[in-house]
Amino acid sequence: MTSNTLTLTVSDYLADKDKKDLTVSASAASGLSSKTSSFTRDDNYVAPTVSFLWENANIYFVMTDRFYNGNTANDNSYGRVKVDATGKNIGTFHGGDLAGLTKKLNDGYFTDLGVNAIWVTAPYEQIHGWVGGGSNGDFAHYAYHGYYALDFTEVDANMGTKDELKTFIDTAHSKGVRVVFDIVLNHAGYNTLKDMAEFGFGKLNGITDTWTPGSGQTWHSHHGSIDYTDVASWSKWWSPTWVRSGVAGYTAGGGDDLTKTLDSLPDFITGSTSGVGLPEVLKTKKSQGKTSVTEIAGYAPKDYLVKWLTDWVRTYGVDGFRCDTAKHVELNVWKDLKDKGVAALRDWKAANPTKKLDDLDFWMTGEVWGHGADRSNYYDNGFNSIINFGYQSTVNNGVNSYSGMDSTYSGYAGMSYNPLSYISSHDTSLFYKGDDSKQKKVGTLMLLNPKAVQTFYGDEYGRTFGETGSDPFQGTRSDFSWTESTGSKNSTLVHWQKVGKFRNKHISIGAGxxxxxxxxxxxxxxxxxxxxxxxxxxxxxxxxxxxxxxxxxxxxxxxxxxxxxxxxxxxxxxxxxxxxxxxxxxxxxxxxx
Missing domain, CATH: 2.60.40.1180 (Golgi alpha-mannosidase II)
Structure with a gap:
């Protein structure tokens, strides 16, 4: 032993491929201390090289419902319809599902794009019914996008089954593609007529869950026939200890980011540390045999939510989360989610050594509305990355003149943190406005951008803005056109594939x-x-x-x-x-x- 260091040569004790335990003991005034470790000698061992870092991520954000229908049998789950009673499909489920994503993985679609991570809309169970869509209530709006949760422990039937989820994630990993779930910790889904009837909460006056708008009415008109003042009936919903809401018996939302009821959605009381039982709506659902959720003594709402979300990681090997409405949840809760996610992914990798892609830890990016490429305290509280809202504007510097991007490229390459940049989003706008040449140019600029980048499904061929009604963002979620992508717009797709594969192959592009x-x-x-x-x-x-x-x-x-x-x-x-x-x-x- 030299300078308190003991050096042992494994070959002095083990033959090639042998495995043995080594116990080292040391005595001191405080007593004897021992440590045992297992060693395997492998003379052909080659140290692994890093082929992926999240700084070089080429993430594909897919709105699963609008991508590809791999199983038509699940299209009308929970009684959902593809066309609402007024003849519109702006806000309905269109049929895309997990089976569709698996098919496209097996077809090599994502490999050909150089995609190394897929961000999918939340696959867990959403509210079953609709809410009024747009400011004018001109269409029925279902939770096809995954932001109106009902049950965080079950797969939404329109997305598929737990077996189909497992197959999707395993297939992605076998292709070298990581899976990122879009998740919401801030709020649950709205009350709908369908869910009120199915799970026995709230009070209707003179209408049933089959109501549709009549002459002179909109998809908002049903609210006039809901009694929001009946305390007893609303106590059977999420429960006042779980959410803030404007219904009777609940604490109304506050005026700050952490306590407001964003867009009137029921706001989870994530700041509470007091233990609660299961929310009443999930107790009812459990009594109907429709969920396996269990009560855990001493758990506050945030503890349940963190456990429910990270259980997907531990069970299926989800590689990361994109966290919605991040500024509306306490930073310590995000930190807890990250820590639990790290532990969960390590457990999954330990249990599935032949399926894991690498030993990288669980990854999180966050949506903090309006956040740019600057560093903030989110990076110190669980987030590896924050979505870069400013890039949609910044990238125009290079569209006008390629060299106009140099200061951006140089600045991003020098960052010690990892903003996630995009050109199109479901909550802002699509970059594509009909100019295929410009779409190729912006694709080149983004895919060669330092740090992580995100392609929004259809960017790669120039997906067009769809019917939007009185909600200006619905059109950004139009269906992926498999006819256009392989037909008239194929040259844009081929260009995107070439640059995307180059990025994926070369870690220097994003991380150098x-x-x-x-x-x-x-x-x-x-x-x-x-x-x-x-x-x-x-x-x-x-x-x-x-x-x-x-x-x-x-x-x-x-x-x-x-x-x-x-x-x-x-x-x-x-x-x-x-x-x-x-x-x-x-x-x-x-x-x-």
Whole structure:
């Protein structure tokens, strides 16, 4: 022993592939202390290299219901309809499901895009009925988007079954794709006529759960026939110890971000530490044999919610959460969710060593409305990432002139934290406005952006804004068109695939250092060199015809390099290399190995 350090050579004690326990004991004035560890000798062991970091994530945000229908048998679950009584499908379930996602994984769709993480809308059970859609109540609005939870412990039948969820996640992992759940800790779903009748809460006056708007009425008109003043009947809903709400017997929402009832949704009392029983609506659901949820002594609402959400991680290996309405929940609750998520994913990986992709910990990104690429205290309270609302505007600097993105690229590459940037969102707008050339250009800029990026389903081909009614955001959730993506807009998709696969292959794009080479064409290098992993790339945007690029700081003379966009190969000479650019003007240079 030297300087309190004991060095043992495993080969002195074990033959190749042998496994033994080693016990080390040390005595001191306080007594004898012992430690036992297991060792296996493997002379062929190769230290793993990092092929993925969340800084290089190429995340695909898919609104599952609007993507692909893999099982038509679940389309009308809980009596839901695809077309409402006024002939609209703006806010109905359209049929997309977990089976559809699995099919597209097996078809290679996500692999071809270079996607390494899929963010899915919350698959757990949502309210069964509808609410009035839009400010004018001009359509029936169902919870197809996953933001109106009913039961956090069951899979929503429109999404599929628990077996189909397991198959989806296992299939994703087998393709090198991580799965991120969209989750809500802030609020539950609205009361609907269907749920009131099915679970016996609230009080109706003169109407039934089959009500639809008549002449001169809207989808909001039914509220006039609901008695919101009857304390006894509303106590059978979520219960006053669970949520704030404007109904009788409940504490009304407050005036600050943490206590307001956002959009009049029942607000979970996540700040409470007092133990409560199950909410009455779930007790009723349990008595009907429709949930396996159990009461846990001493649990406050936040404890139940954290457990229910992280149980999906421990059971199925969910890799991360995108946390909705983050600024409306206490930071310590988010921190607890993260800590429990980390423990849950470690448990799953320990139990499923052949299914895990790596040993990375559970990951969380958050939606803090209006948050940009700046660092905030969310990063100190469980979040690895925060969604970057500012990027939709920032990216236009590069759309107007590729080199206009250099300060953004340089700044993001130097960040010690990980904003998640996007060009389209279900809550803001779609970037695509009919210009396919511009869509290719913005796709290039985003996919080559340092730190994590998010493609909103259909960005890759130019999905068009749909029917929206009096809600300006519904149109951002239009159906994915499999006809358009493989037909008239296929060139945009092919372009997106090439750049996306390049990003996924090269950790330097999202996690490396950035250095500008030239303004016109705009060229830059990215270099990653950490923990024994070295990755170097050079990207050229706005090139035309035969283009010579100075690459001396990245590739040595004599190095064989490849343009991943065209597949052409060349050799570095005199510190530069020459490629003929494709008509899209993009050259993506990697070492030809």
């Amino acid at each position: 250092s950035h250095s500008k080479i030239s303004d016109a064409p705009y060229a830059f290098s990215r270099t990653y060199n950490q923990n024994g992993v070295v990755d170097k790339t050079v990207c050229v945007l706005g090139a035309s015809g035969s283009t010579s690029i100075t690459v001396s700081s990245t590739f040595a003379d004599g190095t064989s390099v490849r343009d991943a966009y065209t597949g052409n190969v060349a050799t570095v000479s005199g510190g530069s290399v020459t490629f003929t650019a494709d008509s899209n003007g993009v050259i993506l240079i990697e070492e030809n190995k």
